[in-house]
Amino acid sequence: MESSGDKPTNNPHPEQAPDESFGTLKYQLLGPSLTKAGQDSVDQQKVSEIIYNASKGSKFFNHEQDRDRNLTLKIERILKEKERLDRLDLSSELRRADEYLAELEISRDLSQHVIHVDCDAFFAAVEELDRPELKTVPMAVGKGVLTTCNYLARKFGVRSGMAHFVAKRLCPQLVLLPLNYDKYTAKAKEIRAIMAEYDPLFESASIDEAYLNITSYCDENNLQPDEVVERMRAEILETTKVSVSAGIGANAKIAKIASNLNKPNGQFQLPNEREAIMAFMRDLPVRKVNGIGRVFERELESIGVKKCGDIFPNRAFLTKLFGEKAFQFLAQCYLGLGRTKIEPVENHERKSVSTETTFHDIGDREELRAKLWWAAQELEKDLARTQFKGRTLALKVKLHTFEVLTRQTAPSRPVFLAKELYSFALPMLAKLEKDIPNMKLRLLGLRCSNLVSTQKVGINFFGIATQPKPVTAPASEPSPVSPSGVNADHEICAEEAFEAAARQEIQDEMNDLERLSQEIPDVSVAREPEGSAAPEVVETPPMWDCPICTRPQIADDRTFNEHVDFCLSRQTIREVAQDTTEETSLIPHNSRKRKMLSQAGVPEIDPKQKRLFFQ
DNA sequence: ACGGGACCA
DNA sequence: GTGATGGTCCCGT
Numbered sequence: 001m002e003s004s005g006d007k008p009t010n011n012p013h014p015e016q017a018p019d020e021s022f023g024t025l026k027y028q029l030l031g032p033s034l035t036k037a038g039q040d041s042v043d044q045q046k047v048s049e050i051i052y053n054a055s056k057g058s059k060f061f062n063h064e065q066d067r068d069r070n071l072t073l074k075i076e077r078i079l080k081e082k083e084r085l086d087r088l089d090l091s092s093e094l095r096r097a098d099e100y101l102a103e104l105e106i107s108r109d110l111s112q113h114v115i116h117v118d119c120d121a122f123f124a125a126v127e128e129l130d131r132p133e134l135k136t137v138p139m140a141v142g143k144g145v146l147t148t149c150n151y152l153a154r155k156f157g158v159r160s161g162m163a164h165f166v167a168k169r170l171c172p173q174l175v176l177l178p179l180n181y182d183k184y185t186a187k188a189k190e191i192r193a194i195m196a197e198y199d200p201l202f203e204s205a206s207i208d209e210a211y212l213n214i215t216s217y218c219d220e221n222n223l224q225p226d227e228v229v230e231r232m233r234a235e236i237l238e239t240t241k242v243s244v245s246a247g248i249g250a251n252a253k254i255a256k257i258a259s260n261l262n263k264p265n266g267q268f269q270l271p272n273e274r275e276a277i278m279a280f281m282r283d284l285p286v287r288k289v290n291g292i293g294r295v296f297e298r299e300l301e302s303i304g305v306k307k308c309g310d311i312f313p314n315r316a317f318l319t320k321l322f323g324e325k326a327f328q329f330l331a332q333c334y335l336g337l338g339r340t341k342i343e344p345v346e347n348h349e350r351k352s353v354s355t356e357t358t359f360h361d362i363g364d365r366e367e368l369r370a371k372l373w374w375a376a377q378e379l380e381k382d383l384a385r386t387q388f389k390g391r392t393l394a395l396k397v398k399l400h401t402f403e404v405l406t407r408q409t410a411p412s413r414p415v416f417l418a419k420e421l422y423s424f425a426l427p428m429l430a431k432l433e434k435d436i437p438n439m440k441l442r443l444l445g446l447r448c449s450n451l452v453s454t455q456k457v458g459i460n461f462f463g464i465a466t467q468p469k470p471v472t473a474p475a476s477e478p479s480p481v482s483p484s485g486v487n488a489d490h491e492i493c494a495e496e497a498f499e500a501a502a503r504q505e506i507q508d509e510m511n512d513l514e515r516l517s518q519e520i521p522d523v524s525v526a527r528e529p530e531g532s533a534a535p536e537v538v539e540t541p542p543m544w545d546c547p548i549c550t551r552p553q554i555a556d557d558r559t560f561n562e563h564v565d566f567c568l569s570r571q572t573i574r575e576v577a578q579d580t581t582e583e584t585s586l587i588p589h590n591s592r593k594r595k596m597l598s599q600a601g602v603p604e605i606d607p608k609q610k611r612l613f614f615q
Numbered sequence: 616a617c618g619g620g621a622c623c624a
Numbered sequence: 625g626t627g628a629t630g631g632t633c634c635c636g637t
Contacts, residue, residue, distance in 0.1 A: 031626095032623080055626085058625075058626080059626095060625085060626050061626095064626095143627090144625080144626065144627060145626050145627050147627080161626085161627085163625070163626035164625070164626075165625050166625090166626075205624090206624080209624095290624075291622095291624085291632095293622065293624080294622090294623090295621080296623085323633075323634065325632085326633085326634095350630085351630070351631065352629090352631080353629090353630090354628085354629060354630070355628085355629085356627090356628065357627095357628085358626090358627060358628085392618095394618090394619095402626085404620080404621090405619085405620085406618085406619060406620075408619080409618095443628095445629095447630090
């Protein structure tokens with residue numbers, strides 16, 4: 001559409017970025033919860049000014065600025081691509097889109113009454129129950145960043161997700177309370193007990209949100225949906241003293257949007273009628289839809305999609321610009337469609353278990369290992385609680401610059417013990433330390449995915465599924481143990497010889513790992529609290545000299561090859577950087593190598609453009 | 616299929 | 625002085 005106002009900033013001096021980029025950056029700094037209720041009477045202009053000035057110069061700010069610049073560039077590419085598509089014959093795309101819309105229309109189900117219930121300023125409300133005097137002052141809950149705040153605080157522009165010191169700048173008299181999760185969990189339980197009366201199969205979306213399908217309740221009690229919701233909200237307020245807001249509609253998407261419209265302590269119903277739904281969506285800003293955040297909002301806005309109604313005239317472009325899934329999602333937004341199936345979260349299959357902690361910047365290798373060991377222990381606890389092992393282990397770090405990196409590995413068997421987690425994660429950390437000179441972290445985390453359940457059907461110590469009763473024909477009864485059947489390739493075999501072999505194999509592997517852990521010879525992690533034993537330190541392993549960098553490396557095949565690979569890739573980059581041809585496109589998009597190059601002024605070729613072009 | 620980044624709630 | 629946890633999608637290889 002119009003591309004005049006959104007020139008990209010190719011400015012090599014970000015601190016002198018032209019004025020036009022301030023708008024988007026300030027908008028970004030307003031945070032993710034801009035659309036939350038209670039902000040209507042706030043002067044957003046003034047608020048963003050204060051936030052901007054409070055944040056300016058911080059590492060967080062610089063990182064946000066980077067992200068904003070990259071997004072602006074990405075949008076520039078989107079616009080270019082849209083221009084190109086405008087000149088093309090898109091009739092087949094158009095037909096495809098219309099066919100999909102027709103298909104969706106056929107699937108429209110207006111027979112269900114779904115509601116979304118959302119507690120008003122939940123954590124703050126619970127705190128106010130204990131200390132009623134807090135009701136009359138602006139107050140927020142959460143250390144570091146605010147998790148929530150009461151409506152008095154929102155009048156000042158204070159919002160959830162906002163940093164402590166920024167909130168204080170906006171509202172110096174703001175009262176800050178520490179988090180008290182146990183209290184909130186207990187209160188949430190009371191509320192859920194009431195919701196269960198209306199739909200025993202209700203779905204908890206978070207600690208203070210839930211979806212219910214009240215169709216049956218309406219029928220059985222001969223009540224209208226809004227009457228049911230009035231009744232439920234009154235019951236919740238009376239017995240738990242917490243006020244909730246609710247949205248009522250034909251599906252979860254509408255209900256979620258609607259629950260925000262009359263907040264706090266209100267409800268909104270959108271009738272189960274196609275015309276009413278279409279009209280409602282037509283004028284609804286896309287950002288109000290669950291799943292469209294700050295970034296996608298800006299991308300859509302750039303091609304002229306501000307409201308869900310704007311999706312239709314752009315339907316032929318969406319797949320090419322944003323991908324098939326995004327197109328399908330947006331098509332459902334346009335039509336006001338969403339899921340009507342509401343079910344308990346326990347029915348959902350868990351995909352990952354993770355832990356992470358933020359701390360002051362740490363560059364010290366031993367301190368980092370201590371943090372890793374701590375994370376490993378935390379993850380072991382969580383895995384034990386949830387009864388899972390992981391076939392994939394990921395290390396997540398956030399650099400002192402707020403840049404986030406993840407590295408993952410697939411251990412040869414499912415892991416869950418802190419010692420295993422640590423051992424498999426350490427080489428990834430060590431590699432990062434090698435790749436990133438002077439690496440300083442502000443966050444470190446571990447995640448297990450590709451989960452294997454250790455529940456129900458016995459899984460013995462070595463991660464091999466065992467049957468409760470001896471079964472001779474394993475193929476006859478597929479094991480229900482793991483949600484996605486990931487256990488299928490585990491032969492069910494109780495023979496002792498097999499077990500002995502497995503035991504030996506695992507022992508060998510642990511030995512290997514302990515050697516791997518010694519990659520940095522002076523590593524020691526044994527001094528952590530809680531008395532649990534960290535992997536022991538063994539003597540220094542044999543060393544070989546790397547043919548590239550000539551420094552001595554551990555003579556373990558895997559370790560050594562990894563190191564050499566890294567050295568080689570480094571060399572390649574140096575060579576590529578020297579000759580400034582399109583060779584740079586060989587370097588992965590978004591890699592820090594590419595960033596290093598782009599900072600050095602080496603031109604980039606955007607792989608996405610290529611994808612769009614050749615699609 | 617997998618690893619990694621980005622986004623979202 | 626800017627959180628924790630978990631899910632999804634997309635891209636490149």
